[in-house]
Amino acid sequence: MILLVTGTQEPFDRLVSAVDEWAATTHDADIFGQIANASYIPKNFNYSRFIEPGEFNEKFKAASLIIAHAGMGTILQALQFSKPIIVFPRLFKFHETRNDHQVATARSLGKLGYVRDVYNETELFEVLNNRSSVHPAPPIGPAASETLIQFIRDFLASCEKQT
């Protein structure tokens, strides 16, 4: 199953309709979409607007590929479950978000090999048609880097002494 994730904050009609358009041309792909308050209604795949965290995890585990906005929650979850993920950043010029930080996130994490980053419908269709070439990044551990954890621990220890 291919899981489409748009997050819960804002609609992302451009991505939902692009995936729907691709779904219309494909017969061998089983797609499920989490589309939040999108006004575009998919005709070629099943969807839910919001999914409870528990059920969302189940869907995520069952998916063979994730297509998503460049939201950090979805990206981190894909890395945790070692799922291949295609990210399609929201753009400010279409009022899909309040700034273009998703573009920067997608580019940087794409460069590091954590995600496959695409920036328009054409690039998305290309990657989807060769989706076996999208590989998951090596799985990440359950927690932050040791250096960050230790630094915060040390800071908290310094707070303890003063209280």
Place this chain on the structure above:
Amino acid sequence: MSNLKILAIASSGGHWIQLMRLMPAFTNQQLIFVTTNKGYRQQVEGNEFYSVSDATRWQKLKLIKMGFEVGKIMFMKNPDVIISTGAAPGLMAIIWAWILRKKSIWVDSIANVDRVSMSGRIAKKFCTLHLTQWEHLADNKITFFKGTVIK
């Protein structure tokens, strides 16, 4: 060694997931979690949990309401340290911490690659410790890079 009462606060989605990834830093401390999604309660079972209204920096009235909800929890619980991975609710808690003279930590989201988030830039003026997850964004005076939530 006395335990600290730590208020850990983040809005739902990526900010919350990043907060969860910092959990090993809080071993043996008393934790109070605050977020904007009631559904996260079971993820932190055994700890105190509160949810507040969701608001972004662009929804002024909702933001004020949420600010007071966060403030109420701060007064009620009187935590020693506040830690947040963003966004707006975390900024509110950091400002309350400054008013109440409490220690606070801001960990800016790994999503902010080009510059520290707007909330993070405001938090910088109020927090005790200000961290970014991108080395090139650290000035090593106020903002530091000490690692990321990805390992």
